[in-house]
Amino acid sequence: xxxxxxxxxxxxxxxxAPPSPAGLKSDITILVxxxxxxxxxxxxxSAIILLGSKMTLRDAEAACAALGEQLWAPELGASSxxxxxxxxxxxxxxxxxxxxxxxxxxxRSISTSGDISGGHEETARLPAxxxxxxxxxxxTIRDTSEQWRISIRANDEELVGYRDRNSFRFMSVxxxxxxxxxxxxxxxxxKGDEVSALEYGSQCFQGTSGSExxxxxxxxxxxLPRPRCTGEKGLKxxxxxxxxxxxxxxxxxxxxxxxGNLASRGDVVLVAANYRLGKFGFLALDDGETNGNYGxxxxxxxxxWVRAHVRALGGDPDRITVFGQSxxxxxxxxxxxxxxxxxxxxxxxxxxxxxGMGYGAPYSKYLSVPEAAASGGAxxxxxxxxxxxxxxxxxxxxxxxxxxxxxxxxxxxGEYLVADGLQFSGDPLDVRLMIGITAEDxxxxxxxxxxxxxxxxxxxxxxxxxxxxxxxxPLPDVENSTLAVDTMAARLTTDAMFRxxxxxxxxxxxxxxxxxxxxxxxxxxxxxxxxxPKLDLCEPGGDPAGDPSTSYYLQCHSGELLYVxxxxxxxxxxxxxxADLAFGQFVLDxxxxxxxxxxxxxxxxxxxxxxxxxxxxxxxxxxxxxAATGGNxxxxxxxxxxxxxxxxxxxxxxxxxxxxxxxxx
Numbered sequence: 001x002x003x004x005x006x007x008x009x010x011x012x013x014x015x016x017a018p019p020s021p022a023g024l025k026s027d028i029t030i031l032v033x034x035x036x037x038x039x040x041x042x043x044x045x046s047a048i049i050l051l052g053s054k055m056t057l058r059d060a061e062a063a064c065a066a067l068g069e070q071l072w073a074p075e076l077g078a079s080s081x082x083x084x085x086x087x088x089x090x091x092x093x094x095x096x097x098x099x100x101x102x103x104x105x106x107x108r109s110i111s112t113s114g115d116i117s118g119g120h121e122e123t124a125r126l127p128a129x130x131x132x133x134x135x136x137x138x139x140t141i142r143d144t145s146e147q148w149r150i151s152i153r154a155n156d157e158e159l160v161g162y163r164d165r166n167s168f169r170f171m172s173v174x175x176x177x178x179x180x181x182x183x184x185x186x187x188x189x190x191k192g193d194e195v196s197a198l199e200y201g202s203q204c205f206q207g208t209s210g211s212e213x214x215x216x217x218x219x220x221x222x223x224l225p226r227p228r229c230t231g232e233k234g235l236k237x238x239x240x241x242x243x244x245x246x247x248x249x250x251x252x253x254x255x256x257x258x259x260g261n262l263a264s265r266g267d268v269v270l271v272a273a274n275y276r277l278g279k280f281g282f283l284a285l286d287d288g289e290t291n292g293n294y295g296x297x298x299x300x301x302x303x304x305w306v307r308a309h310v311r312a313l314g315g316d317p318d319r320i321t322v323f324g325q326s327x328x329x330x331x332x333x334x335x336x337x338x339x340x341x342x343x344x345x346x347x348x349x350x351x352x353x354x355x356g357m358g359y360g361a362p363y364s365k366y367l368s369v370p371e372a373a374a375s376g377g378a379x380x381x382x383x384x385x386x387x388x389x390x391x392x393x394x395x396x397x398x399x400x401x402x403x404x405x406x407x408x409x410x411x412x413x414g415e416y417l418v419a420d421g422l423q424f425s426g427d428p429l430d431v432r433l434m435i436g437i438t439a440e441d442x443x444x445x446x447x448x449x450x451x452x453x454x455x456x457x458x459x460x461x462x463x464x465x466x467x468x469x470x471x472x473x474p475l476p477d478v479e480n481s482t483l484a485v486d487t488m489a490a491r492l493t494t495d496a497m498f499r500x501x502x503x504x505x506x507x508x509x510x511x512x513x514x515x516x517x518x519x520x521x522x523x524x525x526x527x528x529x530x531x532x533p534k535l536d537l538c539e540p541g542g543d544p545a546g547d548p549s550t551s552y553y554l555q556c557h558s559g560e561l562l563y564v565x566x567x568x569x570x571x572x573x574x575x576x577x578x579a580d581l582a583f584g585q586f587v588l589d590x591x592x593x594x595x596x597x598x599x600x601x602x603x604x605x606x607x608x609x610x611x612x613x614x615x616x617x618x619x620x621x622x623x624x625x626x627a628a629t630g631g632n633x634x635x636x637x638x639x640x641x642x643x644x645x646x647x648x649x650x651x652x653x654x655x656x657x658x659x660x661x662x663x664x665x
Contacts, residue, residue, distance in 0.1 A: 018151040019150060020152060020158075024066060024067075027223065027226045028049060028052075028168075028223070029049070030048075030132055030163065031048050031049075033080075036261055036265065036568070036569060036570075036585055039136045040569065042079065044165070045078045045079050046083070049069060051127055051128040052093070052226075053127065053226060054125035054127060055127075056122060057102070057124070058122065060128035064130035064131070070131055087610050090609035090610075094112055094127045095111075097109035098128055098129045099128035107120050108120075134163045136166070139256075139571050139572070142164065142169075149162045150224065153227060154312035155188065155190040157193055157194070158194040159195055160194060160197055166264035169219070170313065171199055171201070171218050173195075173217045175216065175217050175273070175302050176215035176302075177215075178213035179215070181392075185294075200218065201214065204277050205397050205401060206401070207249070208398050208402070210251075212280060215276075216273075217272065218253065218259070218271070219272075220258075221236070221269040222236070222267065222269075223314035227312070235314060236267060236315055238268065238270075239269070239270050239271070240271045240306055241257060242328035243273075243324065244325045244328040247282060255570075256567060257561055262588060265588055266588060266589070266591070269315035271302075271306055275302070278401065279400055279405065279407045280294070281294045281408075282294065282408050284372035284407075285377045286374075291411070291413040292369065293411055293415075293417060296338070300340050303320070318346065319347075320344070321346065321432075321594065324349075324350065324351065325352050326354065329350035329354075330354060330410065333363075334417060336429060337417060337419065337421065337422040343430070346431065346432065347434075347594065351437075353501075356497050360442075360445070362409045364501060365421050366412050366417055367409050367410070380404065382404070384400065424509065424511075424664050428514050432594075433509070433515055435505065435521075436502070436521035436523070437522055438556060440556055443493065443556040446463060451482055465496055473488050473491060474488070475487075475488050496657055499649060503654065504654070504664050506520050507665075511630055513630070518628045519625060519628070521625075522638065522649065523639070524555060525638065526563070527568055527584075528544065538553075538556035538559065539553065545576060548577055548580070560587070566585070589607065589612060590625075590638075600636075602615060604619070622642070623645065
């Protein structure tokens with residue numbers, strides 16, 4: 001006799017209701033030997049679905065069928081699933097075996113050692129392996145049709161997402177209702193409805209596009225727990241991504257940082273958050289009411305949603321790493337400084353945070369509300385022909401966005417930020433830190449003048465940067481004098497806006513014993529994002545498909561992102577040399593390791609179990625990443641030519657700029 005729940009399950013599947021962990025009475029995990037090559041991978045068809053609850057053979061067959069799959073069998077001709085089985089053995093799961101498809105009417109199971117047995121009765125209760133035939137997705141292609149849909153219950157909503165080959169995907173999950181313009185958002189409360197999480201929601205208003213109703217999360221996870229099994233066991237670490245864009249642009253929907261590969265290969269839950277931008281996210285007026293930091297408050301509210309509901313998506317709320325790049329890194333730094341975020345996350349990774357001089361200064365040194373009002377708010381009021389914020393609320397978004405007023409700065413509002421920067425005294429932060437930049441991060445932050453000679457200085461000093469003596473910032477020995485000056489300017493800008501304040505931050509935190517150690521890095525190899533900044537200096541040979549060993553190819557801002565998220569192939573970009581794939585695997589494995597263990601040195605047993613032999617070899621070549629500690633400052637040079645540990649860079653240059661290691665002390 002078929003159990004009633006199986007009959008209901010199959011009936012629901014036939015009617016188009018998406019399966020769920022609750023309906024299947026089992027947690028569901030996607031396992032795949034993910035080498036980041038996507039459909040071109042020799043292991044592209046190695047994916048399986050693990051149903052972790054113990055069930056009879058008939059129940060297992062029905063559960064796989066409800067997912068639109070069948071019990072896995074070696075006769076199906078798929079790639080070896082051995083790395084997936086090895087990973088289950090590493091996790092000490094399913095020692096009694098897992099159901100696979102019967103052969104010649106005989107029930108079969110497979111052990112995590114790969115041994116197939118026909119000795120089980122059909123009424124035995126075992127976990128099961130289903131096929132996983134969902135297609136790969138890409139930045140331009142995704143299949144959200146009914147056969148791949150899955151639902152979970154979170155925040156009193158039935159969220160209907162879907163799976164691709166690598167992960168479960170829940171897009172546009174609302175964490176706050178549309179807020180009042182220039183008001184702080186509140187957490188969204190579900191009302192028992194079924195909600196589509198199949199497509200990206202709107203980006204936050206920027207330029208002439210987007211919406212003010214934009215406070216959504218995108219979530220990628222390899223694991224969905226059965227609702228009554230959402231305790232600590234089996235939950236994955238969580239990485240909450242805060243996008244960059246100068247506080248005026250960007251979106252969590254950007255395909256460059258699609259989280260499927262990082263979630264799948266890294267064994268984490270990845271969440272990316274939208275937050276309000278520009279005038280809508282940061283307007284401050286000296287009126288006692290309009291205090292700014294709405295975008296920062298949004299990001300902290302997204303963190304609150306994650307803490308409250310991520311268990312339903314397989315994530316551990318006590319192991320949240322917040323990470324962001326550029327303006328996103330500034331949000332992460334502000335979270336470290338904010339009393340509203342204190343104690344809500346376990347680790348932080350600010351990638352390429354700005355600070356110091358010129359354009360970079362206000363990202364780490366916050367304005368007072370009167371300063372922000374004078375620098376941008378007053379100009380906006382005048383341009384809108386308004387005298388107060390109530391008038392500004394009535395201006396159409398597309399009009400308001402284009403009006404004068406440079407409104408995009410974090411401010412000391414008294415609630416979310418209570419000081420003009422991260423403080424380097426007081427109680428320990430109780431947060432693990434990894435901090436770093438790309439080697440020539442500041443390259444796109446300078447406007448270059450063609451055919452400039454080494455004697456010209458105004459083109460640089462007019463941008464708020466000092467023209468340095470050659471004894472401190474020597475010109476490289478190249479025949480092309482313009483290239484020599486451009487390269488020097490890239491180094492100067494990197495020091496002035498990125499390197500010096502990042503190193504000074506690490507030194508101050510360690511000197512004040514606010515954290516015991518910091519994993520500090522610089523990327524000496526990058527893969528520039530295709531849309532920005534489109535500078536020849538940032539591309540090998542001026543060509544995105546060129547040779548990365550080209551001399552004077554600089555490691556520019558945002559050039560680490562495709563590696564961190566493992567999305568070079570997913571974005572349809574060429575492999576430039578033999579190191580591109582291996583380095584990308586190594587970088588993703590390193591960042592995911594930090595999220596899992598708060599140590600960027602991946603556990604060799606984990607790597608071996610998953611078949612990540614390239615990263616094992618890389619670790620042997622590069623040696624262990626040692627943390628910087630008080631009095632022993634060191635960084636990991638991330639490259640593929642034998643880079644390893646060294647001291648902090650350009651210490652003399654930072655001293656000349658007035659941004660030395662003691663800058664914050």
